[in-house]
Amino acid sequence: MNGPLSEALWVLLLGSLLGFELIGKVPPTLHTPLMSGANAISGITLLAALALIGQAASPGLRLLGAVALGFALFNVVGGFLVTDRMLAMFRRRAG
Amino acid sequence: MVALISPWFGSLLPGLFLPTASLPPFSLLTVSLPTVFLPAVSMPASALPSVHLALDLGAVLLLALGLKGLSKVRTARSANGLAAVAIAVAVAGLLLEQGVAGWPWMLLGLLAGGGLGALVAYRVPMTSMPEVVALFNGCGGMASLLVALGAAALPAGLDLLGQLSVLASVLVGGVTFSGSLVAMAKLQEWLATPPWMLRPQRHAVNIGLVLVALAAGAALPLGLLTPAPALVVITVASLLLGIGLTLPIGGADMPVVISLLNSYSGVAAAAAGFVVGSQLLVVAGAMVGAAGLILTQVMCTGMNRSLTSVLFGGALGAAAAPVGEGGSGEDPGYSRITSCSAEECALALEAAERVVFVPGYGLAVAQAQHSLKELARLLESAGIQVAYGIHPVAGRMPGHMNVLLAEADVPYEQLIEMETINPDFPRTDVVIVLGANDVVNPQAKNDPSSPLYGMPVLEVDQARSVFVVKRSLGAGYSGVRNGLFELPQTSMVFGDAKAVLQQLTAELRSLGVGKVAVAAG
Numbered sequence: 027m028n029g030p031l032s033e034a035l036w037v038l039l040l041g042s043l044l045g046f047e048l049i050g051k052v053p054p055t056l057h058t059p060l061m062s063g064a065n066a067i068s069g070i071t072l073l074a075a076l077a078l079i080g081q082a083a084s085p086g087l088r089l090l091g092a093v094a095l096g097f098a099l100f101n102v103v104g105g106f107l108v109t110d111r112m113l114a115m116f117r118r119r120a121g
Numbered sequence: 122m123v124a125l126i127s128p129w130f131g132s133l134l135p136g137l138f139l140p141t142a143s144l145p146p147f148s149l150l151t152v153s154l155p156t157v158f159l160p161a162v163s164m165p166a167s168a169l170p171s172v173h174l175a176l177d178l179g180a181v182l183l184l185a186l187g188l189k190g191l192s193k194v195r196t197a198r199s200a201n202g203l204a205a206v207a208i209a210v211a212v213a214g215l216l217l218e219q220g221v222a223g224w225p226w227m228l229l230g231l232l233a234g235g236g237l238g239a240l241v242a243y244r245v246p247m248t249s250m251p252e253v254v255a256l257f258n259g260c261g262g263m264a265s266l267l268v269a270l271g272a273a274a275l276p277a278g279l280d281l282l283g284q285l286s287v288l289a290s291v292l293v294g295g296v297t298f299s300g301s302l303v304a305m306a307k308l309q310e311w312l313a314t315p316p317w318m319l320r321p322q323r324h325a326v327n328i329g330l331v332l333v334a335l336a337a338g339a340a341l342p343l344g345l346l347t348p349a350p351a352l353v354v355i356t357v358a359s360l361l362l363g364i365g366l367t368l369p370i371g372g373a374d375m376p377v378v379i380s381l382l383n384s385y386s387g388v389a390a391a392a393a394g395f396v397v398g399s400q401l402l403v404v405a406g407a408m409v410g411a412a413g414l415i416l417t418q419v420m421c422t423g424m425n426r427s428l429t430s431v432l433f434g435g436a437l438g439a440a441a442a443p444v445g446e447g448g449s450g451e452d453p454g455y456s457r458i459t460s461c462s463a464e465e466c467a468l469a470l471e472a473a474e475r476v477v478f479v480p481g482y483g484l485a486v487a488q489a490q491h492s493l494k495e496l497a498r499l500l501e502s503a504g505i506q507v508a509y510g511i512h513p514v515a516g517r518m519p520g521h522m523n524v525l526l527a528e529a530d531v532p533y534e535q536l537i538e539m540e541t542i543n544p545d546f547p548r549t550d551v552v553i554v555l556g557a558n559d560v561v562n563p564q565a566k567n568d569p570s571s572p573l574y575g576m577p578v579l580e581v582d583q584a585r586s587v588f589v590v591k592r593s594l595g596a597g598y599s600g601v602r603n604g605l606f607e608l609p610q611t612s613m614v615f616g617d618a619k620a621v622l623q624q625l626t627a628e629l630r631s632l633g634v635g636k637v638a639v640a641a642g
Contacts, residue, residue, distance in 0.1 A: 031282055034395055034403050041391070041404035044185060045411025052192040052419060054511075054538065057519030061380055061416055062254045063191045063201050067184060068386040068409045069261045070208055073215050074268040074397045075230065078275075079223040087271055088226045094267035095230030096237075101261035101386075104238030106205040108253060111242065113198035115527035 066105025262297025384413025483556015
């Protein structure tokens with residue numbers, strides 16, 4: 027089909043391969059923090075929520091965007107902070 | 122501001138929001154169509170898109186480095202920060218180009234979502250970590266679902282590809298949301314598997330839900346349904362599907378499910394990326410999706426379960442409803458159980474040269490990590506060698522126990538992983554199993570009829586004597602009986618882990634353990 031679609035499909039494919047490659051050997055110790063960190067990253071959908079708010083013309087849609095943004099930010103902020111809390115403990119005991 | 126939105130819209134959304142004449146207007150809410158939403162085909166003259174592109178590329182790089190770093194102990198914490206910075210960079214890039222039109226709404230979302238997220242992240246006890254990860258994850262899925270619905274309602278309408286992306290985003294986002302909430306409720310033991318959920322017909326129902334969602338999705342471009350009812354059908358079907366897929370799965374398998382749902386939330390984000398035409402979202406979502414899948418596979422290997430048996434096999438073991446450690450389910454059929462008091466256990470500890478503690482989730486539930494640490498310190502002061510045997514899935518999630526013990530300041534070097542500690546059990550005098558059950562079940566090694574057969578376990582039965590601290594003879598999380606309890610060298614110490622540990626410490630002190638060492642040292 028058109029350019030943007032094939033581009034996006036390439037991005038999807040290469041991004042997936044990158045994800046497979048990056049998580050090679052993970053010690054079990056890090057499974058929970060890694061899951062939690064990756065989970066925080068998936069909240070990146072907040073960008074889409076911001077775009078929605080920016081483009082919405084009606085208050086209803088903007089509210090929808092704001093709710094989506096709230097959910098996404100809950101994921102991002104909470105996810106990174108909780109991961110940091112876990113990893114801080116590893117740092118302390120390793121040191 | 123309007124001038125800022127249009128170029129962004131044009132550069133990122135070509136093809137996706139092109140209104141196609143043959144399609145019905147795709148709008149949930151009645152909105153007039155302002156000219157600004159018509160896709161601008163020509164590239165804008167402003168330099169902002171290239172700045173935005175540079176920031177997006179930088180964000181992807183940081184995300185990849187972050188994800189990579191998160192898989193190594195040394196770099197994990199800074200990598201986590203790196204990933205957070207990446208998100209901030211991406212937001213900056215978007216806002217720079219798009220402008221801050223609608224900022225009160227952005228602020229509202231920021232304060233509500235970010236504030237609540239921070240609150241939960243700081244307040245939650247470490248024992249509930251898996252539940253919280255599930256909760257965050259579900260909300261990410263919900264965000265993708267809502268964004269897709271919102272994009273569908275944008276007055277510009279969607280072409281076929283846009284509609285397919287919306288379908289994927291809503292479907293995966295909905296499954297992630299309701300599935301994660303069910304997983305959380307099961308881990309919190311708010312929810313058990315109702316017996317009817319285990320009937321084989323559930324597969325037919327789930328497949329039916331997928332078909333309904335797909336049919337509603339297909340009805341859209343065909344013009345058989347107007348967008349609003351179609352989207353409602355897809356949303357409801359996907360939410361029900363998340364419940365239908367997750368509810369039959371036993372509590373012991375929940376970590377795998379959460380990891381898989383984590384992968385789904387990445388997929389949902391990638392689908393949302395297709396909806397709004399953001400390649401950054403596509404690549405980040407794809408990375409998380411793939412990484413989550415790998416992590417799920419690694420976890421399955423650690424528990425010796427195949428992903429298909431986790432997903433479709435229903436709850437592990439004969440007892441369908443997961444029974445918490447020390448739960449009320451009295452398991453009949455135990456004979457030759459030796460139980461002993463804390464005093465006897467203390468005497469054995471006093472005479473030991475090498476002691477291994479095997480902590481399980483029961484320890485964490487009893488909040489006994491600090492009492493354990495105290496006992497271990499006392500033993501060490503008497504010259505007794507102390508180690509902790511950590512099963513890869515100890516706790517409720519892989520690595521969870523390490524986090525819990527680290528919180529109690531247990532030295533890192535004493536936490537020994539299963540493969541390393543197993544050969545040392547024959548020369549271990551005393552093993553104390555604290556609130557762990559399935560991970561020390563010898564039947565996993567030698568009883569092919571056991572549902573746990575093949576799962577790697579801590580071979581505590583090789584030690585000279587084993588004390589199992591448990592509240593009752595209730596079945597473990599998987600509902601499988603444990604032959605370890607009946608072995609001649611095993612004694613059960615019934616009681617709450619924390620209380621027993623404190624008694625042990627007191628007994629040892631009264632026996633003079635520690636004092637001698639202090640005097641000698």
